[in-house]
Amino acid sequence: xxxxxxxxxxxxxxxxxxxxxxxxxxxxxxxxxxxxxxxxxxxxxxxxxxxxxxxxxxxxxxxxxxxxxxxxxxxxxxxxxxxxxxxxxxxxxxxxxxxxxxxxxxxxxxxxxxxxxxxxxxxxxxxxxxxxxxxxxxxxxxxxxxxxxxxxxxxxxxxxxxxxxxxxxxxxxxxxxxxxxxxxxxxxxxxxxxxxxxxxxxxxxxxxxxxxxxxxxxxxxxxxxxxxxxxxxxxxxxxxxxxxxxxxxxxxxxxxxxxxxxxxxxxxxxxxxxxxxxxxxxxxxxxxxxxxxxxxxxxxxxxxxxxxxxxxxxxxxxxxxxxxxxxxxxxxxxxxxxxxxxxxxxxxxxxxxxxxxxxxxxxxxxxxxxxxxxxxxxxxxxxxxxxxxxxxxxxxxxxxxxxxxxxxxxxxxxxxxxxxxxxxxxxxxxxxxxxxxxxxxxxxxxxxxxxxxxxxxxxxxxxxxxxxxxxxxxxxxxxxxxxxxxxxxxxxxxxxxxxxxxxxxxxxxxxxxxxxxxxx
Ligand code: SF4
Ligand code: SF4
Ligand code: FES
Numbered sequence: 467x468x469x470x471x472x473x474x475x476x477x478x479x480x481x482x483x484x485x486x487x488x489x490x491x492x493x494x495x496x497x498x499x500x501x502x503x504x505x506x507x508x509x510x511x512x513x514x515x516x517x518x519x520x521x522x523x524x525x526x527x528x529x530x531x532x533x534x535x536x537x538x539x540x541x542x543x544x545x546x547x548x549x550x551x552x553x554x555x556x557x558x559x560x561x562x563x564x565x566x567x568x569x570x571x572x573x574x575x576x577x578x579x580x581x582x583x584x585x586x587x588x589x590x591x592x593x594x595x596x597x598x599x600x601x602x603x604x605x606x607x608x609x610x611x612x613x614x615x616x617x618x619x620x621x622x623x624x625x626x627x628x629x630x631x632x633x634x635x636x637x638x639x640x641x642x643x644x645x646x647x648x649x650x651x652x653x654x655x656x657x658x659x660x661x662x663x664x665x666x667x668x669x670x671x672x673x674x675x676x677x678x679x680x681x682x683x684x685x686x687x688x689x690x691x692x693x694x695x696x697x698x699x700x701x702x703x704x705x706x707x708x709x710x711x712x713x714x715x716x717x718x719x720x721x722x723x724x725x726x727x728x729x730x731x732x733x734x735x736x737x738x739x740x741x742x743x744x745x746x747x748x749x750x751x752x753x754x755x756x757x758x759x760x761x762x763x764x765x766x767x768x769x770x771x772x773x774x775x776x777x778x779x780x781x782x783x784x785x786x787x788x789x790x791x792x793x794x795x796x797x798x799x800x801x802x803x804x805x806x807x808x809x810x811x812x813x814x815x816x817x818x819x820x821x822x823x824x825x826x827x828x829x830x831x832x833x834x835x836x837x838x839x840x841x842x843x844x845x846x847x848x849x850x851x852x853x854x855x856x857x858x859x860x861x862x863x864x865x866x867x868x869x870x871x872x873x874x875x876x877x878x879x880x881x882x883x884x885x886x887x888x889x890x891x892x893x894x895x896x897x898x899x900x901x902x903x904x905x906x907x908x909x910x911x912x913x914x915x916x917x918x919x920x921x922x923x924x925x926x927x928x929x930x931x932x933x934x935x936x937x938x939x940x941x942x943x944x945x946x947x948x949x950x951x952x953x954x955x956x957x958x959x960x961x962x963x964x965x966x967x968x969x970x971x972x973x974x975x976x977x978x979x980x981x982x983x984x985x986x
Contacts, residue, residue: 472502472509473525501569506576517542518562518573519549531575532584532613534591534653534702536563539759541662546653548587548613552577559583584617593624595703596648604704606717610651629676639669639682640689642709642763643697650705652678656697663760664691664862680705692864695766696759699749710767711747715739723962724751726949728820728900728942729765731856731867733951736761738769738943738962745769745943745963756955762864771901772941776919779967782936790927791936796968800978803913803935807979810893812838816883818902818916819845819872822947823956825972826875829897832981842883843875844896846903851882856952865952869902870942874950893934897972900942907931915975917941938969945971 500511503521512521519531523538534546544564551562554572559579567573574580591610599605634647652671657680660668668689672679682688689697698708720739727734727748734757736748748769750761771777781799785792807813815833817826826843833839848866850856853876856867888894888908898904898916904926911934912926918936926933944965948958970978 471507473511473527501567503567503569503571503573505573512567514566516567518551518553518560518565518567518571521567522562522575529575531562532609532617533563534609534651535655537655537658537700537759539663540655540658543654543658546587546651548584550580550583551575552580581617584613585619588614588617589619589623591651592619592622593626594629594648595651596628596630598649598704602646602649602704603707603712603717604649604701608704609702631679634679638688638709639706640694643689643694644707644709644712645680646705646707647679649703650680651703652680653702655700655702656680656706659697659700660689660691663696664693666691692762692764692860693760693862695761695763696750700759708747708766715741715746720746723943724959725943725962726870726957726959727761727765727768728870728949729762729768729868730863731853731865731870731872731952732757732863733870733949733955733957734761734765734863735957736765740963743963743966745773756951756953756957757863760863762862764864768901769943771917772943774919776921777938777967778918778920778923778936779938779965779969781938781968782923784934791923791933796970796978799935799937800975803937804979806893806911806913806934807836807895810838812891813840813893813895814887814891814910815839815841815895816844816897816905817841817875817880818896818898818900819843819867819869819875820900820902821871821875821897821972822899822942822945822949823871823874823878824947825897825899826871826878826880828973828976830878830880832976832979835981840887841880842887843872843880844883844898844902844905845869845872846905847901852876853952867952869900870949870951873952873954874948874956877950897939899939899972913937915939915972917969937975938967939972939975940965940969944969 502509502511510521510525522531531549533549535543542564544561549562550559552574553560631647634645637645639645654671657669657671660666667683670681670683672681695708698706719741723738725736725738727736735751735753737751738745739747748766750757752759780793781796782791783794783799783802817829830841833841845851847868850867853872856865859866883905891910894907894910895913895915911932913934914936916939943962946960948956950956
């Protein structure tokens with residue numbers, strides 16, 4: 467028999483760790499040969515402590531072993547038996563998620579015995595499943611659907627009445643998450659998530675066997691963590707669904723573009739799911755250095771800021787007849803504001819720390835050419851004005867700084883705004899690209915650049931702020947750029963959706979003004 471091909475562990479992989487299976491701390495891991503496990507005829511080097519599942523995951527060259535209860539960032543349960551594999555010389559099938567790889571071990575992941583076992587697990591799970599795929603939000607990304615397709619059975623052996631949880635067919639676990647217990651496959655990822663990840667202990671599995679039922683630990687409180695949406699990401703079936711997305715869209719219509727959440731200074735990696743340039747949801751993308759597998763609920767919902775129908779997406783100038791501001795053309799607003807900025811005696815430019823690194827640099831360059839202009843940064847969220855004011859709000863991801871780029875703007879040398887900066891100004895230009903607070907402008911005429919809602923504009927006018935123009939610009943998901951997060955990591959992102967209003971990129975506006983740093 468010919469010896470198997472060997473795949474070696476790369477040096478960088480030696481730093482690989484799993485949250486729940488810490489690799490052993492060998493002081494000089496490359497000083498001795500690494501052990502090898504043969505999987506489906508290929509020998510893989512691995513780090514002692516890795517499970518068979520982790521070896522296949524690490525190399526990503528192997529067909530994914532099916533799983534329900536396993537999640538790389540949670541303790542191993544080994545209960546669903548979907549991941550079983552055949553190990554030579556072992557008397558029975560082994561669960562690949564919980565069996566450590568051993569030197570010289572020979573594993574078969576798709577042998578006849580293995581496929582028969584998976585078929586049996588599926589038959590068992592499907593026996594009580596309601597099969598309401600046509601009305602289930604998980605359809606199209608459901609692990610039960612996918613594994614049924616791959617491992618069968620084509621027909622059920624179950625002839626009895628299906629179990630129905632009368633009280634939990636649609637039960638709200640919170641304002642954001644709905645439970646349909648009939649669809650649950652009892653993998654208990656959700657229970658382990660609230661026990662070990664959020665540490666809120668919100669969920670518990672009651673009873674055993676036929677009567678096994680997921681329930682909130684405290685029915686009155688339900689789910690309490692700020693990461694409830696993650697439950698609906700990893701629930702393998704449609705048992706836990708995210709109310710904000712429920713019945714909004716069939717998932718196979720969604721386009722998926724990678725981006726960065728701008729909801730706080732963490733900059734979680736996300737996928738923007740959209741159809742016909744309308745955003746339907748954000749879900750997290752795994753990045754061990756930034757957000758692991760998770761994102762918070764506030765960030766998950768933050769796309770509403772940009773899809774809000776009250777967002778002002780047309781350039782505006784004062785309505786001389788009726789008061790307030792009215793929509794106009796870009797030509798008119800550019801002419802009017804260019805005149806104001808070039809003739810201003812002492813303009814002040816306030817850049818929100820929600821601007822990208824590129825936008826902040828362009829604005830800084832454009833206005834440093836204007837001898838009398840001062841450029842300042844503004845945050846105003848969560849008691850933060852400079853990066854060092856930021857605090858972690860929990861042991862996971864959330865930050866008190868609700869803007870994504872305080873560190874990036876600071877690195878450009880732009881000083882935070884002080885109340886004294888407003889003294890003796892004739893024009894103040896406020897650039898706000900997301901969730902930075904709108905500064906309290908004490909003097910001068912105001913030019914608003916960026917993202918504002920109807921209510922925010924009305925509020926400013928009601929306070930007597932002399933708003934002379936509004937120039938709408940693009941949101942994070944509508945443009946390219948980069949943010950530097952609270953840990954100093956700079957992350958690039960590209961446009962996920964095309965803006966459907968009349969907003970322009972900041973560089974474009976500077977270009978139309980004919981200022982340095984702008985793009986024509
Ligand atoms: S609700 Fe979902 S995640 Fe929780 S046990 Fe059931 S199938 Fe698993
Ligand atoms: S922690 Fe911050 S960056 Fe991450 S999802 Fe929440 S708001 Fe967005
Ligand atoms: S994934 Fe291994 S037993 Fe569930």
